[in-house]
Amino acid sequence: MKIVVVGNLAKRNEIRGRDKITTLAGGSWFAALQAAKLGHDVTLISKVSPNFPKKWIKRIEDEGIKLIKQPAWEYTDYDVEYHKDGSKTVIVNSEAGPIMSVPKIDCDIAIITSYIGNIGLNVLKNLKKKSTEEEEGNLLALDAQGFTKYVNPSGELNYVPWLEKEKYLEYTDILKLNTAELYYLTGKSTMASASDLINLGPNIILLTRGEKGAHVFYSKKRNYLKIPVSEPKKFVDKIGVGDVYNSAFIIRYKETKDIIESVYYAAAAAAFCVEKEDSKGIAGAKKLEKKFQTLKDIFLI
Numbered sequence: 361m362k363i364v365v366v367g368n369l370a371k372r373n374e375i376r377g378r379d380k381i382t383t384l385a386g387g388s389w390f391a392a393l394q395a396a397k398l399g400h401d402v403t404l405i406s407k408v409s410p411n412f413p414k415k416w417i418k419r420i421e422d423e424g425i426k427l428i429k430q431p432a433w434e435y436t437d438y439d440v441e442y443h444k445d446g447s448k449t450v451i452v453n454s455e456a457g458p459i460m461s462v463p464k465i466d467c468d469i470a471i472i473t474s475y476i477g478n479i480g481l482n483v484l485k486n487l488k489k490k491s492t493e494e495e496e497g498n499l500l501a502l503d504a505q506g507f508t509k510y511v512n513p514s515g516e517l518n519y520v521p522w523l524e525k526e527k528y529l530e531y532t533d534i535l536k537l538n539t540a541e542l543y544y545l546t547g548k549s550t551m552a553s554a555s556d557l558i559n560l561g562p563n564i565i566l567l568t569r570g571e572k573g574a575h576v577f578y579s580k581k582r583n584y585l586k587i588p589v590s591e592p593k594k595f596v597d598k599i600g601v602g603d604v605y606n607s608a609f610i611i612r613y614k615e616t617k618d619i620i621e622s623v624y625y626a627a628a629a630a631a632f633c634v635e636k637e638d639s640k641g642i643a644g645a646k647k648l649e650k651k652f653q654t655l656k657d658i659f660l661i
Contacts, residue, residue, distance in 0.1 A: 361614065362401045364465050365392040365607075366483055367473030367506070368456070369406040369420075370436035371413070372599065383599070383638045384416040386436065387473030387503060390600030390639055391607040394629060395471075396423045397644045398611060403465065407432040407456030407477075428463070432456035436476050438517075450517040452476055462486050469499050469610055473603055475506035476517070481524075484531040501610045502528065503603070504537035508544045519544050529560040534613070536566040536606045551575055555584070564619065566609060566626075568602055576623050587623045604633040604642060624659065628652045 367388030374381045392404040404420065408429040420427050434454040441449045460480035470487035472479060484500060491497035507528070510520040521544050529535065535557060537545065546553040554565045554577045565577040576585045608629035612622040628651035632643040643651070 361468040361611070362403075362466065363392075363395045363469045363471065363611070364403045364405065364462075364467045364487055365395065365471045365473060366405045366459060366462060366479065366487070367391070367471075367475045367503075368436050368477070369404075369408060369412065369416070370438060370476065373437070373439045375439055375441040384413075384419065385599060387475065387505070387600070387603040389420070390603035390633075390642070391471050391473050392420075392425050393423060393639055394604045394607040394633075394642050395469075395611060396425050397642055398608075398648070399645055400611065402426065403428060403467075405430065405459070405462050407436075407459060409433060409435045409456065411435065430459060438476065451515045452511045452517060453515065455511065459483060467498055469501070469614055471607060471610065472500070472502040473506070473606075474503045476509070476511065477506070479506060481527055481531075484528060488531040499533045499610055499614050500531055501534040501536065501606055502532045503606060504535060504541045504545060505602075508537075508541045521545075521547075525557075526560055529557065529562055532562045534564045534566065534606075534610055535562040536568065536602065538568050538570075538602075542567060552584075555579075564613075566606065566623075568605060570598075574605075574623060574627070576619060578619055585620060585623060587627060598634050600639055601630050601633045605630045608648070621656070624655045625652045628655055 365388045368386035369389055370386035372383050372385035388404050388406050392402050396402045403426045405428045409432040412435040436456045437453040439451045455477050458478035461482040464486045488500045489498045507522045508519055509517050512518055525545055542554055543549055546556055554567050557565055567575040574587045605626045609622050609626035612625040628648055633641050
C-alpha cells in the first residue's frame with residue numbers, strides 16, 4: 361500500500377537530573393517507520409531545515425522511506441525534563457513552522473501525526489480521497505495532539521481547545537486522542553463523550569489510555585470496545601508509542617475492515633515499541649503477526 365505521513369521530524373532531548381539523551385523523534389518518524397517495517401511504500405512529509413542532522417536523514421532513507429522536505433529556517437528541537445514527582449515539562453527550543461499544504465498524492469492511507477506547530481486544512485483536502493460509486497476512497501487518520509497544544513512565549517507546551525475541529529474532522533476517518541485531548545475537544549470529562557465526535561465525521565475514535573489500554577468508539581449509538589494493554593517483556597521507553605499504535609491500527613484496518621482485529625494488532629505493535637529506546641523496538645510484519653496471533657488466542661477465541 362501507498363502511505364503518506366505528515367508531521368514533525370524533531371530533535372528530542374530527554375533530561376533526567378544531570379543525564380541528557382538526544383534522539384530523533386517526532387510523530388511522523390514513528391508512524392512512518394512502523395509502516396515501512398510492515399513493508400509498505402511510505403512517503404514522509406515534514407518541515408526540515410538545512411542544519412537538521414544528516415545522520416538522521418540517512419537513517420530515514422535507509423529504512424526505505426521517501427522524505428519530502430519542506431523548507432524551514434529551523435528544525436523542531438524540544439526538551440523533555442522529568443521531575444522527581446513523576447511529572448514532566450516539555451519546552452520547545454525551536455520549531456520548524458506550519459505545514460500549510462502538501463502535494464496531491466494518490467495514496468491508500470494518509471496519517472496526520474502529532475505536530476509542534478500548525479497543520480493547515482489544505483493538507484487534509486489534498487490527501488483525502490472520498491469514496492464514489494465507482495471507486496473506493498482512501499483512509500485518513502489524524503492525531504489530535506498537535507491541534508490541542510500551544511507553545512506559550514516561554515516555550516512550554518500547554519493544552520488549548522481546538523476551535524476548528526469541525527472543519528478538520530470532516531475529512532477524518534480515524535481520530536486518535538487521549539483523555540486530556542478529549543476534554544479539550546468536547547468540554548466533557550467522560551470517556552463516552554468520544555462518541556459525540558463521530559457526528560463530526562470520523563468513523564472510528566481511538567481513545568488511548570497508556571497502561572490502561574484503549575477504548576475504541578465506532579458508532580453513533582455509543583458502541584465501543586475496551587482493549588487491554590499488551591504487556592511488554594520489559595518497559596524501556598514509551599516515546600512514539602501512540603504514533604506506532606495509530607499507524608499499525610489504520611494499516612490493519614485498511615487491509616481487513618475489522619475493528620476488533622485491528623486494535624489488538626495495534627496493541628501488539630505498541631508493546632514492541634516500548635521494549636527498546638529510540639524507536640529500535642518497532643517490529644516488522646513477521647514478528648508483529650506472531651504477537652498478534654498470541655493476543656488473538658488469549659482474548660478473541
